[in-house]
Amino acid sequence: MKVYQTNEIKNISILGSSGSGKTTLAEAMLFEGGVIKRRGTVEAGNTVSDYFPVEKDYGYSVFSTVFSVEWNGLKLNFIDCPGSDDFIGGAVSALNVTDTALMVINAQYGVEVGTINQFRYTEQFHKPVIFVVNQLDNDKADFDNTVHQLRENYGAKAVQIQYPVQTGAAFNAVVDVLKMKMYRWKPEGGKPDVLDIPAEELDKATELHKALVEAAAEHDDTLMEKFFEEGTLSEDDMRAGIRAGLVSRGMFPIFCVCAGKDMCVRRTLEFLGNVVPCTDKMPRPVTTEGIEVTADPAGPTSLFFFKTTIEPHIGQVSYFKVVSGKVKVGDDLTNADRGSKERIAQLFAVDGQIRSEVSEMEAGDIGATVKLKDVRRGNTLNGKGCEYRFDFIKYPEPKFRRAIKPVNEADAEKLSEILSRMHEEDPTWIVEQSKELKQTIVSGQGEFHLRTLKWRIENNDKLAIEFLEPKIPYRETITKSARADYRHKKQSGGAGQFGEVHLIIEPYYEGMPAPGTYRFGGQEYRMNVRDTQVYDLEWGGKLVFVNCIVGGAIDARFLPAILKGIMGRMEQGPLTGSYARDVRVCVYDGKMHPVDSNEISFMLAGRNAFSTAFRDAAPKILEPIYDIEVLVPGDYLGDVMSDLQGRRALIMGMNSERGCEKLMAKVPLKEMSSYSTSLSSITGGRASFTMKFSGYELVPTDVQEKLLKEYAATQTEE
Template sequence: MKVYKTNEIKNIALIGNSGSGKTTFAEAMLFESGLIRRRGTIEGKNTVSDYFPVEKEYEYSVFPSVISYEWKDKLMNFIDCPGSDDFVGGVVTALNVTDLALMLIDAADGVEVGTINQFRYVDELKKPAVILVNGMDHEKADYENTLSSLKEVYGNKIVPVQYPIGNGAAFNGIIDVLKQKYYHWEPGATAPAVLEIPENEKERAAEYYQVLLEAAAENDEGLMEKFFDQGTLTEEEMRDGIHKGMLNHSLYPVFCASAEKNMAVHRIMNFLSMVAPSPDDMPAPKNSDGVEVAPDSSAPTSLFFFKTTVEPHIGEVSYFKVMSGVVKEGDDFTNTNRQSKERLAQIFTVAGQMRNKAEQLQAGSIGVAVKLKDVRTGNTLNAKGSDHIFNFIKYPEPRYRRAIRALNESNSEKMNEALNRMREEDPTWIVEISKELKQTIVSGQGEFHLKTLKWRIENNDKIEIEFLEPKIPYRETITKAARADYRHKKQSGGAGQFGEVHLIIEPYTEGMPLPEIYKFNGQEFKIQNRDTQVINLDWGGKLVFVNSIVGGSIDARFMPAILKGIMGRMEQGPLTGSYARDVRVIVYDGKMHPVDSNEISFMLAGRNAFSTAFKNASPKILEPIYNVTVSVPGDYMGDVMSDLQGRRAIIMGMESEKGFEKLNAKVPLKEMNTYSTSLSSITGGRGSFSMKFASYELVPSDVQEKLLKEYEEQEKED
């Protein structure tokens, strides 16, 4: 393979809703490029992109797949992304390391929720985009309706470059507005006849041409002046105007095709090779210090590793983007994240599993290395003279949780190793071995996401596992002040144990003052603040520990032991065994023995006094509340709202966004465990949601009673 300069490289994310035909389109491109001699099919389980066993099993893409081919003296690097919302991590990864989004839209289904969601990332990352209306040969294909829905969502940014002649079985040609030509396919033809535009299409083609002409001219002052002077532009000038419009996000060119029948694929390949931006056209990415790092091949070499897979007979395959400089076989690097040395013995470009050896890759290129000893997803390798670290990929919050365990307990360690390995392959899988819940919790983007994980562990790693309902990380707190004392006394021959602690507890909020006097049952307790410790708890909230001992009733050396006893009870709250939080404890009195008092005595006295006071302070259970945003077609809004209200949701507001309704709510985590499945059922798969932790709030009294009973029964069983 020849060495391509940065301005000869095109990095493109192939995105679109599930079923829009991305993998089929990728096959057609590879066939046109000559890299494959026969196009595979999803049903035949032989496509270049979907080569993992789990993808063949379920017949949908799970991982973003890198596909590189040479075309018109350009190196075209595509990343074919999964369409399902459950695998959105692949879309996020791809958009961060590419310079253009090619959005496929099914001509039969038009703009869908998945389209909106993926395009939201395109907007956030400020990436140019080209839209391809695919599946024009489908019996329900409707180009005009799809175009109308696109304009409804994205307005005048939608500018057709082509429109079809015929829909469904009648689809046999396109009018190319930019080239002012008619591409016509005879039945069974492998290539179109390039003809003049028919008389009966000239008026319509002229209308589309005028729109495209004006859109192209708007993006360049010189082109605008020429357009006003002469009323037209050359094809090359129009391409230049389209290129600039794409870069400033004012123009989304629209094409149409049938990837399955390989109709019009060749034409869009040519367009992308000429008009898609190169890495040096785009704003320079920033390293972790906020410094721009331009894709300069003369600069010291820096590689960012954005993806890792494990392939049979090979092991780890590591995908990287050359952020700056040039990488060659045998180059030595420092892994700046892990402070280790690494040598790249061989480098490749890839098309799925196919690897093509590369002697050199310049800045902006996407490449692959195999069997690296200490490289993880997200790491940066630097050559001498470079010390960058890149961490610009931000993944969405998880939306679906399950506890996981190996059916054979002896396989637990192997299961955890497999989970950590898969976390490298897909960073949107979150794995937590929870000391609090005594469960291993796996969080992902949806039910299919975790179903895929289960299939891989059971079929690839041969470990039988099961998913369980995850426990909820409740918290305990108090709602009023209370007082208690406890004497720990034990005599069993020789030295005994003695410690007595008197304390007051109260709910704590940030910045609240310490009262000088507390009253309980008509008795006053004066407080003198000798020392205050504010402890930020690992699980959230605070414990404020106040030493108010006067007259030496408890020696200062025993105060840490009292605090330790209280912390032990905070870690296993008196109500349900959940973590306690936001409590102020004032130790104001006690007693000690000159011989029998020791640290363990005061630790136990402090623990038991705190437990008694806690139960008398109107204790309450707190539950995690999440901000949930649901996007659905308007027809489903009523059913979705009713379902959420049945989950104890508080509806915070509604708004319309690009043709869909968006609903914002606060929902307890307990009620979200099955929401992914329910929303899909209610909306026929057309709804999506996101969720993010908001706060801990008091549970309703009926829910608290139920939780207390469940905990009592569990304690009896144990």
């Protein structure tokens, strides 16, 4: 493959809901571009895109796939992204390194929740969008309704370039209102016959052509003046206007395609080649230091690595975008993130698992290399004198979690290594070794996402594992003041141990006044504050330690030991063994022995005094609460709301968003365990949700009683 110049390269993401036909479209594009001689099918498991065993087994995309098509002297780099919301990480990575999004829509279903979710990311990254309405040969295809939904959601920016003469089994022709021609295909698809528009379609085509001309003129002042003077625009003028509209996101062109029969794919490639902006015409990426980097082949060499995979017989394959300069085989580069040196031994242009060696790549191009020593996804490699570093990919919060362990405990270390490697391949798999819960927790975007993880570990790595219900990271706190004292005294023939601590504890909140006077059992205790220390606990909340000792009852050198004893007890609360938080402790009195007092004595005295007071301070259990947003078609809103209320959810509000309903709620983590599965079941897979940690709140009394019984039972068993 020849070396393409920066102004000959276009980078495009292929997005769309599951079942929209992205992989089939990719296959048709590769065929039309001459990359493959025969089109594969998803059903046969022989497509270029879905080449991993897990994808062939499941029948749809799990990973994003890079491929390219040479078209009219240009290199069109594509990244075919998974449609399932569970694998959204692939789309997020792709949109960060491509310049345009091709949004594929299933003509049977129109604008789906998946379409809306992925379109949100194009908004976030300010990427041009082209809508491609696919599967027009399906009996349930409804092109007009799909266009209506697009305009309902995205307004007048959704502009038709084409429309089908008819849909369903008889689909074989489209009218192109940019070219003002009709394209008609033979049953085998491929190259069409280009015909004049039939008389019966001319009025409709002319009306849509005028709308397209006006839309194209809107985005360029020169074109607008020309339009006012001449009343129309040439085809080249219209292309320039559409290109300007794409870059500003002021226009979203609508195309027709039947990927399965290879109809209108060639025309779509032609439009992408003629109209979509090249990478050097798009907004420039920004380094972590705030420097804008131009896609200039004469600039310093800088590569950003956005994806890694582990492939049989090869090992790690690292995918990159040349952000600046050019990279050649044999170049020595420095990892800006890890400080290590790397040599580029091989460079590849990639079409799925097909790799073609190239000698160099210029700024804007996307390629791959192998056998790098110390490069991870998200790293930047730079040439001599260049210090760029990029960190622009931010992934969504996980939504589904499970504890994971090997069936054979002896394989624990092996499992840890596998999970670490798989996180590199898919960063939306989050792995946490929880000291608190004494479990390995793996989190992802949904049940299917984690089921895929399990499939790969068991089938590729031959390691049997099991998923368990994860424990909930509860917290314990107190709701009233309490007082306690404890004397630790031990005599065993040699040196003795003696320490006595008197303390008062109370719930802590921001801005509370300094300790004053307390009354317990008819007796008054007045605090004389000498020193206050505030500790931010690593598990959230605070411990405030107040020294109120007067008259030297306890030597100051023993206060750290008392604090250590209290902190140790807060790490294992008395109710359920969970971390305690938000407590103020006033140590106001005690006793010591001139010989037998030592640090261990006061640590134990502080620990036990605190434990006794905690139990008397009306302790309560706190549970983690999450903010969730559910995007659901209106038909299912009532069922979804009822299900949430059954999960102790507090509905915070709702509004409409582009043809769907958005429901906001606060829900305890405990109730979200299998929510993604339930939501999919209720809505037939047509809803999605996001969740984000909000804070901790008191559990209801009945829930607390149940938790106390469960904890007591585990303690008895132990």
